[in-house]
Amino acid sequence: MSQVIIPVVIFLGIIILLSGIFMVKQQTAAIVERFGKFIGVRNSGLQFKIPVFDKIAGRINLKIQQLDVVVETKTKDDVFVRLKISVQFQVVKDKVYDAFYKLENPHDQITSYVFDVVRAEVPKMKLDDVFERKDDIAIAVKRELNEAMSSYGFDIIKTLVTDIDPDMQVKAAMNRINAAEREKVAAEFEAEADRIKIVAKARAEAESKRLQGQGIADQRREIARGLEESVDVLNNVGINSQEASALIVVTQHYDTLQSIGEETNSNLILLPNSPQAGSNMLNEMIASFVASNQIGEEMRKANEKKGITNKRKDGSEE
Structure with a gap:
């Protein structure tokens, strides 16, 4: 009988001794109690306790943990918004006793404080400020x-603050405002582009008109120079200026008729083509020049007379 009891006792003794050995993982702390009273904190590694008398009351994670808290509150402009607050926390290694015995549920405690702070701060702000x-x-x-x-x-x-989620209707309104603002900016850019095109076109047309006018002036200048040279040539052969002018007018008249006749696609144009046409045209031009000179001379005399009268008035006043 004793031969059976002894091995059993030895086996039980080994089991009891092994129950006093335990292991604590890295970044973890074990709380050891004896008869319900705190004995100590065991850190990572192979640890020992008195079998039967001591027990592991709990283990605390020493790693950095994260708690996500979603808070719904109202802003200053009466917009309901949901905020997601991510809290990263860690148990202080030297205060494991406080973390284990003072708080039953630290997550609930942290959540309560987050709710309290957010609902105190956000109602002071407008939605855009949030x-x-x-x-x-x-x-x-x-x-x-x-x-x-x-x-x-x-x-x-x-x-x-990892997420800010306003009410669906508010988000839709914000999207509409954003779209309208972007359309406004796009319209302003398009209007500015159109204005630039119009200004560039106007400048191009102005430059074209200027160059066209300059070309016409140069053309007329060369025509006048050619006529002057023609009159000088005719004067050198004994033809006076009046006869030379008549000859040039008649020559240009018939040259014009010839150029019109050579143009096959020209419309019908009625021009005087009698032999006296050039002479009549020249006489009308000379009469116009003479009348213009007479009017200019009379205006000059009238201005001089008016100036003399004003001087006399000024002298009498003195």
């Missing part, structure tokens, strides 16, 4: 959480 100042909201959440959670052994590494 998008522009999301970093300010994140800083306010981190500051409040650090003050509240440090006494519980938690360190808030970082807080991020």
Whole structure:
């Protein structure tokens, strides 16, 4: 009988001894209690405890953890918006006792503080300000959480506002406003392009007219120079200026009729083509020049007479 009991006792003893050996993973802390009282914290590696008397009350993760909290609140301009706040936190290695015993559920505690801060900050801002100042909201959440959670052994590494989701109708209105603004800018660019085209076209037409006028002036200048040279040639052979002018007018008259006759696609044009036509035309031109000179002379005399009268009046006044 004793031969059977001894191996059993030895086997049980080995089991009891092995139950006092346990392993703690990296970035993890184990809480050891004896009869319900805290004994100590065991860090990573192979650890020992008194079998039967000691037990592992729990384990705490020392890695950086992330908690996503979605908060729905209202902005200053009465727009309901949902914000997603990502809180990155970590248990302080020297405060494992506080983190394990002071808080039953740290996630719920962090969530409550996030709700409190966001619902205190966002109602002070308009919707556009919420998008522009999301970093300010994140800083306010981190500051409040650090003050509240440090006494519980938690360190808030970082807080991020990862999503801002307004009501669907508000987003649709914002999209319409954005589209209208872009269409306005596009219309302004198109109008500016049309204006540039119109200005460029007007400048081109003005330059064309200027060059055309310059060409006509040059043409007339050369014609006048040619006529002058023709009159000089005729004067050298004994023909006076009046006869030379009549001869040139008659010659140009018939040259014009000849050029019109050579043009097959020209429309019907009625011109005087009698032998006296050139002479009549010259006489009318001379009469016009004489009348113009007479009118100019009379206007000059009238202006001189008016000037003398004004001088006399000025002298009498003195």
